[in-house]
Amino acid sequence: MTDGRVCIGVFPDVWYDRQGKLLAALQDLAHVRFQSGRDAAIEDFRFVILANPADELLERASRCGIRALVYGGAGGPVAGEAGVMAFADREEIDRSLRGEQFAEPGGVDQCILRCYPGDAVLATRAGAPVWVRRYTDGAMSDRVAIEPRPLGDGELLRERLRANAVSELVPLIQFVREVAGAGDWEQPPPRACFVIDDPSLYWPSYGYVEFARLAECAARLGCHVAIATIPLDTWRVHPEVARILSRHANHLSLLVHGNNHTHLEMAREEPEDSRRAQFAQALRRFERLRRHPGLQLSRVVEPPYGVIDGAAARLLASLGYQAMLYTPSQFIICNRSRPWPTSLGAVPVDVAPHGLAAIPRLVMSRHWRSEVAIAAFLRQPIVLAGHHQDFFAGLGLLEKFSSHVNRLGNVKWLSPAAIARSLCMTRREGDGWIVRVGARTIDCEVPAGVRRLVIERPWVDADGEALEVQRGDAMEQPLRIEGASASHELSWEGRGSVRVTLSSPISSPIDPDSVAPPPQRLWPILRKIMVEGRDRLYPYLPERLVRRLRARISC
Numbered sequence: 022m023t024d025g026r027v028c029i030g031v032f033p034d035v036w037y038d039r040q041g042k043l044l045a046a047l048q049d050l051a052h053v054r055f056q057s058g059r060d061a062a063i064e065d066f067r068f069v070i071l072a073n074p075a076d077e078l079l080e081r082a083s084r085c086g087i088r089a090l091v092y093g094g095a096g097g098p099v100a101g102e103a104g105v106m107a108f109a110d111r112e113e114i115d116r117s118l119r120g121e122q123f124a125e126p127g128g129v130d131q132c133i134l135r136c137y138p139g140d141a142v143l144a145t146r147a148g149a150p151v152w153v154r155r156y157t158d159g160a161m162s163d164r165v166a167i168e169p170r171p172l173g174d175g176e177l178l179r180e181r182l183r184a185n186a187v188s189e190l191v192p193l194i195q196f197v198r199e200v201a202g203a204g205d206w207e208q209p210p211p212r213a214c215f216v217i218d219d220p221s222l223y224w225p226s227y228g229y230v231e232f233a234r235l236a237e238c239a240a241r242l243g244c245h246v247a248i249a250t251i252p253l254d255t256w257r258v259h260p261e262v263a264r265i266l267s268r269h270a271n272h273l274s275l276l277v278h279g280n281n282h283t284h285l286e287m288a289r290e291e292p293e294d295s296r297r298a299q300f301a302q303a304l305r306r307f308e309r310l311r312r313h314p315g316l317q318l319s320r321v322v323e324p325p326y327g328v329i330d331g332a333a334a335r336l337l338a339s340l341g342y343q344a345m346l347y348t349p350s351q352f353i354i355c356n357r358s359r360p361w362p363t364s365l366g367a368v369p370v371d372v373a374p375h376g377l378a379a380i381p382r383l384v385m386s387r388h389w390r391s392e393v394a395i396a397a398f399l400r401q402p403i404v405l406a407g408h409h410q411d412f413f414a415g416l417g418l419l420e421k422f423s424s425h426v427n428r429l430g431n432v433k434w435l436s437p438a439a440i441a442r443s444l445c446m447t448r449r450e451g452d453g454w455i456v457r458v459g460a461r462t463i464d465c466e467v468p469a470g471v472r473r474l475v476i477e478r479p480w481v482d483a484d485g486e487a488l489e490v491q492r493g494d495a496m497e498q499p500l501r502i503e504g505a506s507a508s509h510e511l512s513w514e515g516r517g518s519v520r521v522t523l524s525s526p527i528s529s530p531i532d533p534d535s536v537a538p539p540p541q542r543l544w545p546i547l548r549k550i551m552v553e554g555r556d557r558l559y560p561y562l563p564e565r566l567v568r569r570l571r572a573r574i575s576c
């Protein structure tokens with residue numbers, strides 16, 4: 022049973038055995054499968070990965086027109102020096118990485134690649150070619166000088182793709198995507214949002230952020246900025262701020278930033294009752310903002326520091342949260358003891374337990390351009406989170422971010438709630454259309470000619486769960502189907518595409534209003550007063566001091 026996956030042969034078989042975890046994770050990124058070269062001949066495959074092959078094997082691959090990714094080069098690998106991994110600005114390179122450069126530390130094992138006339142150098146590291154595309158007798162092969170190390174126990178694929186570590190995996194991921202071809206998963210166009218953490222709405226400005234200017238800038242650029250506001254703060258909204266947010270609801274929205282914003286408040290292990298009380302209170306406080314008509318509110322939680330205990334997802338979904346923003350690197354460290362898939366944080370669509378959408382967020386740093394490139398390469402939403410201090414020199418950063426992201430082409434700037442509703446991967450199989458959803462409610466466009474929908478919901482177990490398929494015109498009675506991989510024959514025939522909403526209602530929701538509030542504590546209020554005072558003082562400080570302080574803020 023191959024379920025339509027393209028097969029890639031891996032030689033030698035010991036390399037296949039050694040890289041088992043990595044290859045398994047890659048099958049979540051592209052619709053391929055890997056087969057060991059044990060008991061097989063290279064001629065049995067159309068696509069192969071060859072690690073340090075003999076010349077004879079290379080010649081056979083070339084003679085048979087087999088597309089190959091070849092690791093190895095002249096001599097054995099030696100530990101490379103620190104250097105820049107530079108991708109060529111060529112159409113063979115994924116658009117997200119064309120012309121991009123990544124500074125990497127030393128110690129990466131690297132072979133020497135010989136180049137011949139007609140070779141296309143796709144990437145160099147420290148000036149030496151490390152990824153070369155070669156055409157011989159009509160066969161195309163990629164020669165790669167840096168071989169991925171096997172993933173260790175508990176190590177996730179995403180930990181090998183960071184702003185300072187891309188050389189190991191990019192050629193391999195691009196290769197598997199290319200060979201998966203037309204049968205591979207498709208994603209919606211790039212989606213992006215800038216998040217500003219922490220502002221209260223008490224006054225027309227917060228630190229360096231003036232809401233009127235921010236709105237004007239976001240509208241002019243056509244981008245979207247989400248204000249991650251702390252539920253503790255929602256007791257007061259300045260009327261002018263409410264007017265600005267309402268007038269610019271297409272470009273400014275609000276999301277839930279923790280509850281009290283105490284240190285790691287959503288990442289601590291704590292009793293279920295206490296956690297339920299905190300999360301319900303956060304939502305109740307956030308919902309107070311509905312007193313101000315026209316505000317765009319996302320029931321999306323961004324935990325302070327981007328870290329959340331993975332066990333909290335079930336509760337968040339039951340209370341009616343739509344999604345969580347999370348920082349993959351910190352989330353993985355905080356939740357390493359749990360059995361996550363090895364591809365967590367590296368796939369276009371991750372979904373936390375109980376159908377809570379999981380939207381990876383990037384943290385503002387001097388590497389933000391590299392982080393954006395990696396997120397785009399992984400086909401993930403591009404959500405960059407910063408603070409008011411990042412605008413100490415004006416709103417130029419927003420302009421830089423939007424123009425950098427817009428280079429990807431056809432970018433949709435969306436609120437976090439709208440991003441959550443876009444989280445799906447789709448694949449065509451004959452007249453069937455497979456949708457893997459990443460949230461309890463998503464909107465998608467069923468292409469013309471589709472007669473059968475197959476909806477995959479990774480969080481649903483064998484007991485099944487109701488699913489409602491609603492056509493765009495909203496007049497039709499929703500269809501209810503069950504199961505983790507639910508199949509449904511379409512009753513409509515559309516000449517063009519048809520917009521549908523796929524919803525998985527929670528079977529036993531918890532009403533936040535029914536949950537008793539947590540005990541009152543003085544510390545969150547004292548902390549809030551201190552942080553608010555600090556942030557409002559910033560614009561009056563010398564620029565040198567601001568630059569130094571800015572480097573220390575990461576919540």
Ligand SMILES: [Zn+2]
Nearest residue numbers: 218219325576
């Ligand atoms: Zn914060």
